[in-house]
Amino acid sequence: MDDRAGHGGPRVPEQRSPDSREDSGALRFDVLGPVRARRGEEQLNTGSPQQRALLAALLLREGRTATAAELIDALWGEESPSQALAAVRTYASRLRKALDAGVLVSESGGYAVRGLREGALDLAVAQELAADAEKAKASGDLGRAREALNRALGLWDGEALAGVPGPYAEAQRVRLEEWRLGLLESRLDMDLEQGCHTEAVSELTALTAAYPLRERLRELLMLALYRSGRQAEALAVYADTRRLLADELGVEPRAGLRELQRRVLQADPELAAPSAPVAEPAAARARPAQLPATVPDFTGRAAFVRELGEVLASAEGRVMAVSALAGIGGVGKTTLAVHVAHQARPAFPDGQLYVDLQGAGARAVEPETVLGSFLRALGTADSAIPDSLDERAALYRTVLDGRRVLVLLDNARDAAQVRPLLPGMEGCAALVTSRIRMVDLEGAHLVDLDVMAPDEALALFTRVVGEERVASERKAALDVVAACGFLPLAIRIAASRLAARRTWTVSVLAAKLADERRRLDELQAGDLAVKATFELGYGQLEPAQARAFRLLGLADGPDISLAAAAAALDLPAEDTEDLLESLVDTSLLESAAPGRYRFHDLVRLYARACAERDEQPSSERGEALSRLLDFYLASAAAVYALERPGERVLDHFESTRYEGLAFTGQQAALDWLFAEAANLLSCARQSAATGMLRRAADLLMAAVDLGESGANSYQFTQAATAVSESARAAGDNLAESRARTMLTHVHSLSGRFAESEAEARRALELGLLAQDPVACGQAPNQRGIIALYESRHTDAEEHLTQALAAFRADQNKPGEAAALCNLSRVHLATGRTASAVELAQQGIALYQEADSGLALRLANGKYALGLALTGAGQVDRAHSVLTEALETFRENRQQFWHGMTLFRLAEVELADRRPAQAAALAEQALAVLHGIGGEWRRANILTVLGRGLAAVGMPGRAQACWADALAVFEDLGSPEAAEVRTLLEPSAVA
Secondary structure (H helix, E strand, O other), rough: OOOOOOOOOOOOOOOOOOOOOOOOEEEEEEOOOOOEEEEEEEEEEOOOOHHHHHHHHHHHHOOOOEEEHHHHHHHHHHHHHHHHHHHHHHHHHHHHOOOOOOOOEEOOOEEEEEEEOOOOEEHHHHHHHHHHHHHHOOOEEEHHHHHHHHHHHHHOOOOOOOOOOHHHHHHHHHHHHHHHHHHHHHHHHHHHOOOHHHHHHHHHHHHHHEEEEEEEEEEEEHHHHOOOOOOOHHHHHHHHHHHHHHHHHHOOOHHHHHHHHHHHOOHHHHHHHOOOOOOOOOOHHHEEEEEOOOOOOOOOHHHHHHHHHHHHHHOOOOOEEEEEEEEEOOOHHHHHHHHOOOOOHOOOOOOEEEEEEOOOOOOOHOOOHHHHHHHOOOOOHHHHOOOHHHHOOOOOOOOOOOOOOEEEEEEEOOHHHHHHOOOOOOOOOEEEEOOOOOOOOOOEEEEEEEOHHHHHHHHHHHHHHHHHHHHHHHHHHHHHHHHHOOHHHHHHHHHHHHHOOOOOHHHHHHHHHHHHOOHHHHHHOOOOOOOHHHHHHOOOOOHHHHHHHHHHOOOOOOOOOOHHHHHHHOHHHHHHHHHHHHHHHHOOOEEEEEEEEEEOOOHHHHHHHHHHHOOOOHHHHHHHHHHHHHHHHHHHHHHHHHHOOOOOOHHOOOOOOOOOOOOOOOOHHHHHHHOHHHHHHHHHHHHHHOOOHHHHHHHHHHHHHHOOOOHHHHHHHHHHHHHHHHHHHHHHHHHHHHHHHHHHHHHHOOOOHHHHHHHHHHHHHHHHHOOHHHHHHHHHHHHHHHHHHOOOOOHHHHHHHHHHHEEEEHOOOOHHHHHHHHHHHHHHHHHOOHHHHHHHHHHHHHHHHHOOOOHHHHHHHHHHHHHHHHHOOOHHHHHHHHHHHHHHHOOOOOOOHHHHHHHHHHHHHOOOOOOHHHHHHHHHHHHHOOOOOOOOOOOOOHHHHHHHHOOEEEEEHHHHHHHHHHHHHHHOOOHHHHHHHHHHHHHHOO
């Protein structure tokens, strides 16, 4: 049969735009799957398989007439029945009745499909999308090209022309499948060009198993593995491919695959760097605009503005420029840097990043925290942000590659804090401000910023206050700027105060600054000049404003929300907002975002000094921090209660006198928890240091989700360590036991089992001394889990039995359920599969009895049941319950459990003899757990991945996975090493 639609997807003839596939009454046809006809949402009866074959043949003719002879040949080939012509006419007649009038027409002894609306055939839509993708790719818009290809591929619903008989349909199935694979390869190629290699490995693993002889897929898999840091596996893919091609076809790999192997062996640097990597699909590429607002009355500094502008301009298309502005506090480093950055924005169209590094304060911001924030701003999902500083810095540079972004690093402590935050990419630039001169910052363009010249200082003062008021009191104005030590920040604060008070004259302000009791001595000495300048603003505050300024400065967090500030001040939210906005007007406070506020770190130090000096009674300082802790604890406890309803842990928390937030739902609660992560953990550390140990430990327990987050686990560990050490120094056994319980948890999740066991042992000892039901239940439960991981099954059963008794004594049903589920895993590991299933079911029943809304903990129970069912050979049930658990973990942002459940599903697929699916799920687990979970878990996943790969004919890559896993197990002294050694024996992959 003549088929001029053989090159790609056919186009429907006589398409009548503007109607589309979304027209509720339009006639639509599908061939990329079962052959179907629909009118709106109604599926039409297209008859027998042969009748559908006739419809498909006509649809693929692009509106051209097919003769009866051609249709007979298409449906039956050379073995057509004697009544074939009559059958064709019958099929056509029935189809004509089922379809709209005028769609199937008779012409010249044949038939044709005519007059379809635009988008009426799914294949035509797919071809349009593929053409759009080609155009977008040619123009360099890979994000749009990928989106179009994904939409095209999404139109397939299984095998094309599924269930349609006849030689024509069979030939078209082959052609359409080849076209689909070509589109898929194009999209995967663009995935790798944009740096999505980790995500692509899983898909490519499954595809190479399904299409083992397709070399382009093998080539893409090699490249994805190499860029994921898995060189040995990449080379193993080539070895597997060469062996397979020799065995099956008697040929060598094609030249492209051989060249790629050579480049991998040589670690070709061009191979390692994708052309335009991004952390998220480029269709939604983030363009951060984080620069603070520039001051409208910026004055002076012309030489510096010109110099810095030229340095930044040189970054476009060249190596990154670094300009480090140094100078004393209040000299105007930030103001100048922000002004220059705004002027340079056109040269950096991909965005601008900003952070206050708080280098002059007691707690400078850690580089890994900043990198986490920057990566999110650049479009990286939380789940993709690794834990360590080095990995975050590497991902940051990858995300910036190919972009032109300006980074403003304000108030840096030293060069060591700055180095991981530098873009290091062509076309990007960084501006750094610091109180020190960074001579050890390699390649930096250093600018030493001094105080303003007298004429510049007077010009700045005049622009803020107004020419009319200054002109008549020029000498007084000179006295003001001189008293301010010509420091821009001091001048701006003084001028702003005067501008806000129309009844004052410049002489009044000059007289105030001349008061030696408040100003003259302090204005003479270095950094004290900044403090003196702040004193001017502080001295003009109303009592309520001054109190707010002092008390809010006590908090350690990077910023503070309106609700938290209201708690610290013990005021209604409306009154608090009025006070904070008035402080913003005085420049003593910054508005970080609507409803959020922050201090410049020097202003914060001054505010604390004022609190030490002025707050009466002095106990109010501690009370303010106590109220803030109450607010964070009560709010975090509300999140915990939504996540884990029925959990008795909350009943044992220290009572709070200040209420927290009430959340409308679980999503809002989680949003708040993760948004406030830095403040919560800072509050826990600060509270422990100021003696509020038990509530600090409780706050960590309430915010345990942060410990399981890849983006926050490091800071959580630091906070838990600080609380533990403070509690030990104070002899508070209860607080120390709870803090150590949290350390046990985060160490275990990170695979640090020795540290976890040591913390758990000490937590239990202290919990027993303090008679704390929380630690007495959770610590042995954690010890049991650790012993299970280390194959100490007798110890594990003993610890979990102890935990079970403690939870029952506390009437903690969810805790009891958790211990039963963990005991289930011990029984499973020791061959007692029937009792393992029974114990897991008992745990699930207790979760359901405790609270029907206990979705997250119920998912943990289903996870344990899924493992037991897998061991019992009930793979269908195991797959079902693990899939249910997976959805819950994903919805609740439980990245660790999300990844581990994917791993367990991979084990189920192996047990069900579906190795290709197992390998794909194992790859997904590796991607989700990237940076969290620890090396031991990664090695377990690699072991399962290797089993799947070996079973689908990739022995070389399987051995590479097992070799990697063996190195981890041997380093850790894990018993799993023996199993992997067995797998690496030649007979295992023969």
